[in-house]
Amino acid sequence: MTEPILKVEGISKSFGAVQASKDVSLDLRMGEIHALIGPNGAGKSTLIAQITGGLVPDRGRVVFGGQDVTGLSTAARARLGMGRTFQISALAMEYTVLQNAVLGALGQRGGVFRFFRPVMKDAALLDAARAALAQVGLSDVAQVRTAELSHGQRRQLEVAVALTLRPRAFLMDEPMAGLGADGTQVLTKFLDELRAQAPILLVEHDMDAVFALADRISVLVYGEVIATGTVDQIRTNSLVREAYLGEEIAP
């Protein structure tokens, strides 16, 4: 088996008396969607922040592409190919779709945005942005103001921004949040295809999407991974059913 692209090894993180991550270990393998689920406040966002570099763990390490990245900045991790999308939109609503994709490409490279015009003439950035928009199906709206996009299209644009870096893996924090049934369906199909290009660690509350997409699921409860397994293994796991009170997870 090839080495996992991402390994989280024994990560712990406390905020005062709250232990948000308790000795968390998990990995992300090539070609897979690994979903991270858990009740509100279980520590999913805190874990993602430690993987992407926004928070420093108290203990443990993050290995990406065989390299220990625990001490690296978010931008340095992005340059190594760690792509991500956010729970809260980081898009500039007044800019066009293409401008957002270009600025995203620049930002993810750790570039500093000083003058708009030179940036918009940077052929490499423009090429990367256009290719990413084409891949998510937004080429037709490249010149449209981002504010005019539907919620689902904005989610696609966020994925496009992450794609500009040609990531080796994706971390996605609740990409389905706020999407209607149609938007969820479009994004589910898109993520299904995307995993072949780069594996995805997916934090998601929408259980239908998780069950449709995940090759493996890890369940986080009070900062701890209580189970990792296939959809069937997780559905029938008694600890998991207890944590969810049997509701969302019930077959």
Ligand SMILES: Nc1ncnc2c1ncn2[C@@H]1O[C@H](COP(=O)(O)OP(=O)(O)OP(=O)(O)O)[C@@H](O)[C@H]1O
């Ligand atoms: N910066 C912080 N300071 C103090 N406590 C924090 C901080 N960030 C998170 N926490 C606490 O850590 C725990 C885990 O929070 P986190 O946001 O990671 O959970 P989550 O699983 O992502 O929740 P949700 O599903 O609601 O997004 C919670 O008890 C939260 O209150």
